Amino acid sequence: MAGPRRLLLVSNSTLHGGGYLDHCQQNISHFFGKDVKRVLFVPYALHDRDAYTKTARDKFQTLGYEVDGIHEAPDPVGAVRKAEAIFIGGGNTFRLLKSLYDNKVVSEIRRRVLEDGVPYMGSSAGTNVSTISINTTNDMPIVYPPSFSAIGLVPFNINPHYLDPNPNSRHMGETREQRITQYHEEPDTPCVLGLREGSMLLVEGNKATLLGTTKARLFTRGKPSVEYDPGSDLSFLLTH
C-alpha cells in the first residue's frame, strides 16, 4: 500500500455544542475513504483507555469503520505494522508522547505513514505528536517524556485549540500568542501553525490545505504572524 503521505490533523475533537468528532466527520469519511475498513486507534492520551476506545469505536462505526485499540493488541509495534490506518486521539500530550515512547511505536508509526502511505489522523494531542515536537502543546506536563521530539510527519509545529486573546479578561497569564513568541525566542525553532477550534490541516504528499470553518494563524520566527482562511494552500510549510 505504498503511496504518498496522507495526514488529517484536527485542532480539536469536540466543537462547542456538538458531539465527539461531529464537526469533522465528513472530512474523516473523505479522508479514510472506502478502501480503509479498520482504523488503529491510539488512546494513550487519556487515562481510561478502554472507555476512550469505546467512544472512538462508537463514532467511527457510524462512519463505517471498525476500530482496534492499540492497547488491546498483545504487541503495539505489531499492531502498527499491520494497521490500515491510524488515529491518535486527544487528551494530555505529555502522557501521550511518553506512552508512545514507552511502547516503542514512535519510529514505526513514522515509517508506516511516510514510507507505506498509511493514512494518519490526529486530533488535538494526536495532532501535536504528529509534528516535529510537542514544544507548542497547551497541556500540563503531568509526566516526563524521554524527549519532546515527536513523530515528525511534518517539518513544523502546530498549536491546536489556538485561542485569540480575550480583551475582557482580567487574567494575567500569557496569551497564546505570547507563549508562541517565547518559543520563537529560542534558536532554530520552526514555524508554528495555530489551528483554531474548528480547523484542520489536510496533507496529501507535498500538498497541504487548511480545512474546516475557522482561520489559522501562522507564526514564523522573526516575522509577523499571518492569518489564513479555510481552503488556503499551505504546501509551502512542507518544504521548509
Next chain:
Amino acid sequence: MAGPRRLLLVSNSTLHGGGYLDHCQQNISHFFGKDVKRVLFVPYALHDRDAYTKTARDKFQTLGYEVDGIHEAPDPVGAVRKAEAIFIGGGNTFRLLKSLYDNKVVSEIRRRVLEDGVPYMGSSAGTNVSTISINTTNDMPIVYPPSFSAIGLVPFNINPHYLDPNPNSRHMGETREQRITQYHEEPDTPCVLGLREGSMLLVEGNKATLLGTTKARLFTRGKPSVEYDPGSDLSFLLTH
C-alpha cells in the same frame, strides 16, 4: 545566618490594573524586613535577562533593597553561596528550570534556603520551581529541561494563576481543574495548591499561611478539592 525555612510564594507578578509586584509589595517588605540589604534576582524565566533585572531592580529599590542579577555574576553558584536573599521571577517555567540546571544552582539554592535560612521569594514560574516539580505549571514547554523535578523547598506542588472555569466560554480546551485532575490520575502525585492571582503562600519554618486577597483551592489525589480563605493556616501541607 542559619534559621528556619522562609518562603514567600506569589501566584503572579502583576495583578490586573496594577504595576509589577504592586499587589504584594507590603508582603515583600515585611518578608525581607530590615536586615536584608541585597536580593539575588534570578531572571532565567525571560529571554532578556538584563531588561528583566532592571524591572526587578527598579521595583525593589522603591522598597529599599538592592538587586543583583545572578547572570551578572561570573559564577552563579558563588552568587547563590553569598546571597542574603533570593528572588526568582516569573516567565516560562521550562526555560527557568532548564537554566537553573544548566547553571548548576538547583541544589545550592535548596541548601541555602533549607539549611542556611536564606529567605526565598518566588513569583509565578519562580513559585513553580520552588516546589517538588514543575508538573503543574501552565506554561508552554518551549525547551526540554533535564528533569521536571524542581528545587523542592516544599513537599507539594503549586498551580499559580489558578483559574476558575468560565461558564460563558465556548473554548473546548481542558479547564484548569481538569488538568490537575489528569495529573492526579498518575500514581503517587502530591497535593496541588491552586493559587489564584492575588494570593500567595508564606512559609516560616513549619508554618504555612495563605496571604493576599483571593482564595486558594487545594487538590488532593482521590479527594474532593477544598477552598481556603486568605489567612488560612495551611501548615498541614508541610508535613505530608
